[in-house]
Amino acid sequence: MFVIHWLTAPLQYPFMVRALVASVLVSGLCAVIGAYVVLRSMAFLGDALAHSVLPGIAAGLLISGRGDRRSLFWWALGTAIAVSLGIGWIGERSKIREDTAIGIVFAGMFALGVALLSTVRGFAVDLVHILFGNVLGVSSWDLVVIGGFGAAILLTVIFFYKEFLVVTFDPTLAATLRIRAAFYRRLLLVLVAVVVVVSLQTVGLGLMLAMLITPATTAFLLTRRLPWMMGTGAILGAVSGVVGLYLSFYWGIASGAAIVLVATGFFLVSLLVSRRRDVLRWRLRRRSSGQSVAEE
Amino acid sequence: MTSLRAAAARTGRRTTEAVHDPDAPALRIRNLHVSYGERLALEDLTFDLPAGARLAVVGPNGAGKSTLLKAVAGIVPRAGGSIAVHGVVPEGHTCIAYLPQRSEVDWRFPVTAFDAVMMGRIGRLGPLRRPKERDRALVREALGLVGLEDREERRIGELSGGEQQRMFIARAIAQEAELVLLDEPLAGLDVSSQNEVLALLAQLRKATILVALHDLGVAATHFDFLLLLRGRMLGFGHPADVLQPEALREAYGGALRMVRTEDGILVVHDTTCTAEDRCS
Numbered sequence: 048m049f050v051i052h053w054l055t056a057p058l059q060y061p062f063m064v065r066a067l068v069a070s071v072l073v074s075g076l077c078a079v080i081g082a083y084v085v086l087r088s089m090a091f092l093g094d095a096l097a098h099s100v101l102p103g104i105a106a107g108l109l110i111s112g113r114g115d116r117r118s119l120f121w122w123a124l125g126t127a128i129a130v131s132l133g134i135g136w137i138g139e140r141s142k143i144r145e146d147t148a149i150g151i152v153f154a155g156m157f158a159l160g161v162a163l164l165s166t167v168r169g170f171a172v173d174l175v176h177i178l179f180g181n182v183l184g185v186s187s188w189d190l191v192v193i194g195g196f197g198a199a200i201l202l203t204v205i206f207f208y209k210e211f212l213v214v215t216f217d218p219t220l221a222a223t224l225r226i227r228a229a230f231y232r233r234l235l236l237v238l239v240a241v242v243v244v245v246s247l248q249t250v251g252l253g254l255m256l257a258m259l260i261t262p263a264t265t266a267f268l269l270t271r272r273l274p275w276m277m278g279t280g281a282i283l284g285a286v287s288g289v290v291g292l293y294l295s296f297y298w299g300i301a302s303g304a305a306i307v308l309v310a311t312g313f314f315l316v317s318l319l320v321s322r323r324r325d326v327l328r329w330r331l332r333r334r335s336s337g338q339s340v341a342e343e
Numbered sequence: 344m345t346s347l348r349a350a351a352a353r354t355g356r357r358t359t360e361a362v363h364d365p366d367a368p369a370l371r372i373r374n375l376h377v378s379y380g381e382r383l384a385l386e387d388l389t390f391d392l393p394a395g396a397r398l399a400v401v402g403p404n405g406a407g408k409s410t411l412l413k414a415v416a417g418i419v420p421r422a423g424g425s426i427a428v429h430g431v432v433p434e435g436h437t438c439i440a441y442l443p444q445r446s447e448v449d450w451r452f453p454v455t456a457f458d459a460v461m462m463g464r465i466g467r468l469g470p471l472r473r474p475k476e477r478d479r480a481l482v483r484e485a486l487g488l489v490g491l492e493d494r495e496e497r498r499i500g501e502l503s504g505g506e507q508q509r510m511f512i513a514r515a516i517a518q519e520a521e522l523v524l525l526d527e528p529l530a531g532l533d534v535s536s537q538n539e540v541l542a543l544l545a546q547l548r549k550a551t552i553l554v555a556l557h558d559l560g561v562a563a564t565h566f567d568f569l570l571l572l573r574g575r576m577l578g579f580g581h582p583a584d585v586l587q588p589e590a591l592r593e594a595y596g597g598a599l600r601m602v603r604t605e606d607g608i609l610v611v612h613d614t615t616c617t618a619e620d621r622c623s
Contacts, residue, residue, distance in 0.1 A: 217448060225436075272454060272458065
């Protein structure tokens with residue numbers, strides 16, 4: 048009885064129900080797109096995108112006022128998409144290495160955001176929310192936005208699954224198969240940007256990167272095919288979201304941090320499990336055939 | 344820069360498969376120049392290759408072997424001259440398979456051998472189409488032809504080096520490629536795996552094959568045509584005609600020792616690295 052009460056007690060509060068729904072949706076979404084981020088080694092880009100949203104939010108605050116959270120979302124979305132396309136453009140056209148370009152754009156944008164915010168009176172409170180998120184403050188409108196954009200992102204991934212697969216695996220192969228690699232690369236960047244902005248409310252800028260890469264990497268260690276990696280990552284992310292929120296509810300830990308810590312725990316366990324499994328598999332194969340090991 | 348952008352636009356655009364000119368050779372290259380920034384990687388290359396021919400491209404490191412293959416695949420821009428594959432510029436074709444050096448592939452990527460070979464079908468499918476039973480049958484058949492039927496569920500990183508190279512060849516077969524470009528397919532393989540790969544290449548009778556190679560001995564014994572390269576063409580033709588002491592000395596400099604044996608065959612020790620060569 049105690050366990051059931053322990054589980055259902057938080058559900059009396061509508062804000063907790065909304066927070067649970069939001070974190071399950073966001074974590075799942077992040078893991079699917081995060082699979083591409085991990086496989087293309089774009090972790091830095093994901094982090095940069097999250098941070099470069101700040102000036103958009105600051106501009107929104109200055110122009111449309113503090114109370115209007117909905118317009119802030121659109122400001123953030125516009126900024127993220129512009130930055131992702133800008134980084135892609137610099138990477139393709141310039142002599143500068145892509146990670147350097149990302150670093151410059153990201154730091155510059157973040158500084159611009161802080162500069163703009165510092166002109167707003169009492170910005171500190173807003174900044175805390177933007178940096179760390181506030182999943183407990185998710186509104187019904189936020190849920191509609193997360194659900195709508197989430198569905199659009201998943202459909203895009205399903206429709207262009209094989210193109211994204213080839214572009215991520217081997218850009219040279221994509222070119223010889225005459226796939227429009229540049230187009231799909233940019234589309235993927237836009238998807239990352241949208242996921243980042245949609246997810247900001249739950250974990251904030253500071254922990255956004257963890258949601259993108261931690262469950263996806265855990266799934267990478269446990270699975271052997273991309274669709275399984277995405278599915279496993281989504282489940283792990285969703286479970287992290289729920290467990291993290293319960294920890295947050297009962298122990299008073301900041302919700303975003305709790306979610307990320309649970310996801311990190313899963314990662315550490317999978318690291319140990321997969322290490323042990325690989326050793327076992329290698330021993331089994333050596334026993335079954337001396338031939339294949341000789342080749343390796 | 345303009346040509347680079349134009350080439351990117353050309354390769355970027357989704358094209359319908361180019362119509363082959365039956366009277367044109369499989370590959371016709373005229374005064375080809377390719378440059379990376381300031382540096383000229385290939386200079387004034389001109390040769391024809393008939394359909395079904397197998398050509399080994401040899402030369403020291405940095406001679407432009409990979410560059411030539413990539414130019415023929417239509418994935419690096421031409422600075423001058425022309426390439427025609429069955430009479431049409433390479434960018435119009437989906438029948439060209441480029442098999443990269445194994446070191447250029449991310450082998451940790453979560454795909455199975457089956458998935459990786461299926462990628463060869465993707466150019467044929469076009470956007471928004473899913474692989475059908477016929478595609479799956481072609482992929483299984485290709486895996487069978489290269490002897491990997493029992494490996495199709497293995498993650499690509501779990502395959503041995505020889506199996507990985509054979510998987511690439513299966514991908515070219517599944518792609519129904521008519522021009523197959525292989526970049527150093529024997530690098531890092533033990534002798535028995537090398538022989539398996541060479542035997543497979545010999546079976547690909549329908550396709551025209553270009554192979555970048557280090558090993559002059561293999562090039563001389565397994566190929567109909569040989570192209571000796573060091574930025575520019577130092578010889579093209581039948582292996583015995585190309586492997587002449589003067590041309591080899593020009594290609595490899597002092598790094599090469601040649602020994603005449605009783606029946607007049609040249610035995611060549613190729614360390615591939617000369618003092619003035621940039622060894623990468």
